[in-house]
Amino acid sequence: MKLIEEMEDRKEIIEQRIEEIFEKKSEHPLWDHMAYYPGSGGKKLRPFLAMVSTGAFGKSESKAVPYGLAVELVHNFTLVHDDIMDQDELRRGRATLHSKIGDSDAINAGDGLFALSFNMLSQTDVDGEKIRRLLAELSSSVLKIAEGQEEDMRFEETFEIKEDDFIQMIEKKTGYLFSAATKGGAIIAGSREKEIEKIGEYARKMGIAFQIQDDYLDLVGEKDKIGKDVGSDIMEGKRTLMVIKSLSELPENKKDRLIDILEEDNTQEDIKEAMDLMEDAGAIEYSKNLARTYAEEAKSELDVIPDPNYRNIFEEVVDFVISRET
Amino acid sequence: MKLIEEMEDRKEIIEQRIEEIFEKKSEHPLWDHMAYYPGSGGKKLRPFLAMVSTGAFGKSESKAVPYGLAVELVHNFTLVHDDIMDQDELRRGRATLHSKIGDSDAINAGDGLFALSFNMLSQTDVDGEKIRRLLAELSSSVLKIAEGQEEDMRFEETFEIKEDDFIQMIEKKTGYLFSAATKGGAIIAGSREKEIEKIGEYARKMGIAFQIQDDYLDLVGEKDKIGKDVGSDIMEGKRTLMVIKSLSELPENKKDRLIDILEEDNTQEDIKEAMDLMEDAGAIEYSKNLARTYAEEAKSELDVIPDPNYRNIFEEVVDFVISRET
Numbered sequence: 001m002k003l004i005e006e007m008e009d010r011k012e013i014i015e016q017r018i019e020e021i022f023e024k025k026s027e028h029p030l031w032d033h034m035a036y037y038p039g040s041g042g043k044k045l046r047p048f049l050a051m052v053s054t055g056a057f058g059k060s061e062s063k064a065v066p067y068g069l070a071v072e073l074v075h076n077f078t079l080v081h082d083d084i085m086d087q088d089e090l091r092r093g094r095a096t097l098h099s100k101i102g103d104s105d106a107i108n109a110g111d112g113l114f115a116l117s118f119n120m121l122s123q124t125d126v127d128g129e130k131i132r133r134l135l136a137e138l139s140s141s142v143l144k145i146a147e148g149q150e151e152d153m154r155f156e157e158t159f160e161i162k163e164d165d166f167i168q169m170i171e172k173k174t175g176y177l178f179s180a181a182t183k184g185g186a187i188i189a190g191s192r193e194k195e196i197e198k199i200g201e202y203a204r205k206m207g208i209a210f211q212i213q214d215d216y217l218d219l220v221g222e223k224d225k226i227g228k229d230v231g232s233d234i235m236e237g238k239r240t241l242m243v244i245k246s247l248s249e250l251p252e253n254k255k256d257r258l259i260d261i262l263e264e265d266n267t268q269e270d271i272k273e274a275m276d277l278m279e280d281a282g283a284i285e286y287s288k289n290l291a292r293t294y295a296e297e298a299k300s301e302l303d304v305i306p307d308p309n310y311r312n313i314f315e316e317v318v319d320f321v322i323s324r325e326t
Numbered sequence: 327m328k329l330i331e332e333m334e335d336r337k338e339i340i341e342q343r344i345e346e347i348f349e350k351k352s353e354h355p356l357w358d359h360m361a362y363y364p365g366s367g368g369k370k371l372r373p374f375l376a377m378v379s380t381g382a383f384g385k386s387e388s389k390a391v392p393y394g395l396a397v398e399l400v401h402n403f404t405l406v407h408d409d410i411m412d413q414d415e416l417r418r419g420r421a422t423l424h425s426k427i428g429d430s431d432a433i434n435a436g437d438g439l440f441a442l443s444f445n446m447l448s449q450t451d452v453d454g455e456k457i458r459r460l461l462a463e464l465s466s467s468v469l470k471i472a473e474g475q476e477e478d479m480r481f482e483e484t485f486e487i488k489e490d491d492f493i494q495m496i497e498k499k500t501g502y503l504f505s506a507a508t509k510g511g512a513i514i515a516g517s518r519e520k521e522i523e524k525i526g527e528y529a530r531k532m533g534i535a536f537q538i539q540d541d542y543l544d545l546v547g548e549k550d551k552i553g554k555d556v557g558s559d560i561m562e563g564k565r566t567l568m569v570i571k572s573l574s575e576l577p578e579n580k581k582d583r584l585i586d587i588l589e590e591d592n593t594q595e596d597i598k599e600a601m602d603l604m605e606d607a608g609a610i611e612y613s614k615n616l617a618r619t620y621a622e623e624a625k626s627e628l629d630v631i632p633d634p635n636y637r638n639i640f641e642e643v644v645d646f647v648i649s650r651e652t
Contacts, residue, residue: 030476081437085430104411107433108475111407114437115468118444122462128454135461136448142441149434150356 003316010051011044033109036097037076046071046181053185056310064185066124071181073117080110133187141180148172155239175207195304202301209294210321215240225326231271237262245283295322329642336377337370359435362423363402372397372507379511382636390511392450397507399443406436459513467506474498481565501533524630531624536647538617541566551651557597563588571609621648
């Protein structure tokens with residue numbers, strides 16, 4: 001079976017559960033607000049990872065559904081709050097939640113999703129000690145996300161960002177939640193410590209590759225596929241790996257010009273010029289290659305998966321992550 | 327021992343633990359932001375209730391400390407986010423977090439406190455099935471808080487509020503977290519279902535009395551004790567029980583005048599006039615009496631506590647709640 005079909009199968013299960021959860025509660029406006037992002041598509045990659053991880057370590061994937069939902073709801077809560085903090089207008093081609101209902105209601109809806117996530121976790125059909133372990137894992141990953149978000153916001157105030165600090169930031173914002181998904185799946189399956197750690201490392205590294213690819217897509221993707229304007233990161237002056245690399249490679253005058261474009265209101269021509277500068281600096285190629293390196297490192301953890309079919313799924317996920325167009 | 331001393335004893339333990347938690351982490355700015363409310367005083371009533379509840383049902387109070395901290399951190403996370411949503415400037419006599427560091431950093435710090443809370447919960451020294459139960463309890467109470475906050479924000483758009491709907495809103499915003507504190511304490515002690523439910527009902531009703539008293543204090547309290555301007559609720563047009571009762575009791579012309587004062591910019595004289603209108607309507611007395619009724623109902627649940635010393639503490643907490651000046 002192709003990966004895309006494997007993903008669709010699990011996505012259907014997760015989307016149906018999401019529908020059931022919010023259907024029952026729709027009499028309260030809070031729940032309508034909460035349903036807006038979880039019910040609006042998305043790849044449902046994190047529950048997929050949790051389910052496949054439980055399956056790979058020999059238990060029924062269905063056992064991982066409530067925990068997978070918990071991870072997905074955490075992801076959605078962070079999207080709601082991040083969109084407020086960044087004052088973004090579009091998400092997956094639709095208006096962001098706060099731009100529809102206002103900042104206050106959106107803060108509150110995000111809090112509701114966060115609470116619902118941990119409520120789902122408590123319903124996982126495993127023994128209580130595993131609940132404790134899942135809770136420690138998921139709550140720690142949210143602390144990392146908040147740290148990463150803080151670092152990301154600090155980066156917006158400077159152009160002096162070290163590559164290592166940038167990688168640490170995206171590891172926190174993206175890597176640890178991916179790793180909570182796969183580790184959780186392994187914990188649910190009752191795996192040994194070494195297996196839990198390795199499948200976590202796999203996802204953490206894959207998450208870093210995922211985020212680098214995300215920033216890359218913003219520059220080279222197609223608007224209809226990525227659900228936002230191409231080059232929107234440049235327009236917003238976002239510090240991506242490509243920007244950081246360009247600033248360290250370009251001669252002084254070109255570096256100043258790139259900073260100008262990032263800091264000022266800019267035209268489509270300016271954005272094109274910024275892309276050319278990044279191209280000249282070799283930063284786009286560099287970024288693509290670094291994503292590939294993390295992807296390969298992620299794959300190297302997979303010797304811990306005994307079943308070749310499941311190992312194959314995990315490998316294909318990595319290939320998908322660095323070659324995806326959406 | 328007097329209640330105030332009983333409370334001080336537990337407060338010291340909780341404050342020391344809070345200090346330890348944030349001391350270790352202070353290298354990251356997120357953690358400095360997170361520490362601002364938990365480290366700034368407050369009565370620490372919720373952890374007190376959790377500890378006393380565990381003690382009352384026959385186990386060492388110290389077992390309830392991590393869970394009590396979890397409840398306290400949830401409380402603080404809701405304060406941080408509520409202050410943003412309400413755009414309040416002062417809390418406990420100091421600048422609110424968002425007015426110090428900006429809305430975005432404060433949203434993120436609130437999220438961090440929320441995550442830390444559930445991380446603390448996972449460290450409670452009880453068996454895993456109790457962890458599951460505590461998790462379900464605490465996460466449900468946060469969902470109620472978010473629903474209540476949503477209702478509260480809707481109320482700001484109208485003066486047609488039924489008293490029952492108002493009581494339900496403060497039950498959600500305040501009652502359920504108090505009840506999560508005492509129920510959690512009883513769960514940690516291994517109490518029977520009926521005991522858990524009754525001590526939960528005690529706290530839920532006491533929480534309603536607490537919130538009615540809070541709004542009452544805003545009108546009749548002293549600025550230095552309540553940490554904000556007296557009458558600030560009127561200035562902000564807040565719909566309190568006293569406002570709702572007044573609007574249902576006053577003749578049309580006085581009702582319109584009260585609405586005018588609540589809706590417009592108002593002087594100290596206007597605020598005094600609004601207080602007089604509420605007094606005329608009998609709304610201040612009514613509010614005081616309703617708080618007493620909930621307080622008595624709370625006490626009636628306490629026959630479930632075998633130890634007279636602990637029963638006495640719980641009774642004194644109720645008396646404190648409806649007679650407090652801070």
